[in-house]
Amino acid sequence: MTAKLTHKLNNDVWAILPDYHRALATQLDEHDYSGNGYDLPLPEEESGVAIIHIHGAVGKMLTDYERMFGMTDYDDIAEQVADADANPNINSILLHIDSPGGTITGLPELAAKLRNVSKPLVAYTEGTAASAAYWVASQADSVLLSESAEVGSVGVYVALLDQTEYLRQMGLKVNAVSAGENKLDYADFKPLSEEARERLQANVNKWHERFKAEINNKRTVPQSSMTGQTYEGMEAVEAGLADGVVNDLNEVIGLMANL
Numbered sequence: 001m002t003a004k005l006t007h008k009l010n011n012d013v014w015a016i017l018p019d020y021h022r023a024l025a026t027q028l029d030e031h032d033y034s035g036n037g038y039d040l041p042l043p044e045e046e047s048g049v050a051i052i053h054i055h056g057a058v059g060k061m062l063t064d065y066e067r068m069f070g071m072t073d074y075d076d077i078a079e080q081v082a083d084a085d086a087n088p089n090i091n092s093i094l095l096h097i098d099s100p101g102g103t104i105t106g107l108p109e110l111a112a113k114l115r116n117v118s119k120p121l122v123a124y125t126e127g128t129a130a131s132a133a134y135w136v137a138s139q140a141d142s143v144l145l146s147e148s149a150e151v152g153s154v155g156v157y158v159a160l161l162d163q164t165e166y167l168r169q170m171g172l173k174v175n176a177v178s179a180g181e182n183k184l185d186y187a188d189f190k191p192l193s194e195e196a197r198e199r200l201q202a203n204v205n206k207w208h209e210r211f212k213a214e215i216n217n218k219r220t221v222p223q224s225s226m227t228g229q230t231y232e233g234m235e236a237v238e239a240g241l242a243d244g245v246v247n248d249l250n251e252v253i254g255l256m257a258n259l
Contacts, residue, residue: 015101015102015103015104015107015131015132015135015153015155015156015207015211016057016100016101016102016103016130016131016132016153041053041055043080043083043084045089045090046253047253047254047256047257048089048090048091048092048257049090049091049092049093049094049253049256049257050080050084050087050090050092050093050094051094051096051249051253052077052080052081052084052093052094052095052096053072053096054072054077054095054096054097054098054099054133054136055070055072055097055098055099056069056070056071056072056098056099057069057070057071057072057099057100057101057102058071058072058073058074058077058099058101058102058103058107058132058133058136059071059072059073059074059102059103059105059106060073060074060075060103060105060106060107061073061075061106071102072099074106074107074109074110075106077095077110077136078109078110078113081093081095081113081114081117081121082113084119085117085118085119090119091119091120091256091257091259092119092120092121092122092256092257092259093117093119093120093121093122094122094123094124094252094253094256095121095122095123095124095136095137095140096124096125096249097123097124097125097127097128097129097133097136097137098125098126098127098128098129099128099129099130099132099133100128100130100131100133100153101130101131101132101133101134101153102131102132102133103132104132104156104207107132107135107136108210108214110136111135111136111139111214114136114139114140115139115217115218120141120256120259121139121140121141122140122141122142122143122144122252122256123136123137123138123139123140123142123143123144124143124144124145124246124249124252125137125144125145125146125149125150125151126145126146126149126248126249127149128149128150128151128230129143129145129149129150129151130150130151130152130153130230131153131154131155131156134151134152134153134154134215134241135211135214135215137151138214138215138217138218138219138241139214139217139218140218141218142243142244143219143241143242143243144242144243144244144245144246144252145233145236145242145245145246146233146245146246146247146248147232147233147234147245147247148232148233149232149233150230150231150232150236151230151231151236151241151242152225152226152229152230152231152236152239152241153228153229153230154208154211154212154215154225154226154227154228155208155211155226155227155228156204156207156208156211157204158200158203158204160186160188160192160200161188162188162191162192163188163189164189164190164191167189174189174190176189176190182196185199186200211226212226219240219241220240221239221240221241222239222240225239225240225241233245
């Protein structure tokens, strides 16, 4: 299970705050495997509003070990939203988000499902809705945040580990035997070639353009607000990334109860 998360951290395309990505990697390295895990909040219902919690980093087909780090699975979000949409006692759905983002894999599929929800869908954060988490939030009918919360970080990246200098200092040399011209393009025991770098850059550019396009499926956000920066409170509203500032979760639920 640790190998899967390590591989994701070192090789996958991420839409996440870079400092959180580094913190997750550090936490993985230092974890003593003795904890009992982390239980994410279950969906709630209040005044006809289904409250679905999206906390921690987000990703697709997470293992139990990844969930121990407080991550939320895209499939769980989709299932909980679908259940709420089909529930006759639910009038509207609230995505309660506190997440720095996560992986690209599974994200466009979840976004498409959110766009097809029949009931009013609102996203709210009193913490962070960044990168992949903002991609999720942007598919709602409206995005709300508290005054000190932040949203945005519209961008993607790949963080490849280059261990060539470390191996050299340790007196180690890797003899790799492979078939396929590009099989070892992203191996961490050799420098990244310019051709491989250009290929990776083209891929992250592609996903950044997709990210921006999907945000503008439901919103009209200027390009200048989608270059990777985050915005707090009213700044987010002025940047086109949010629709309003509220005091707390109870105020959001009160507003949604009248939809």
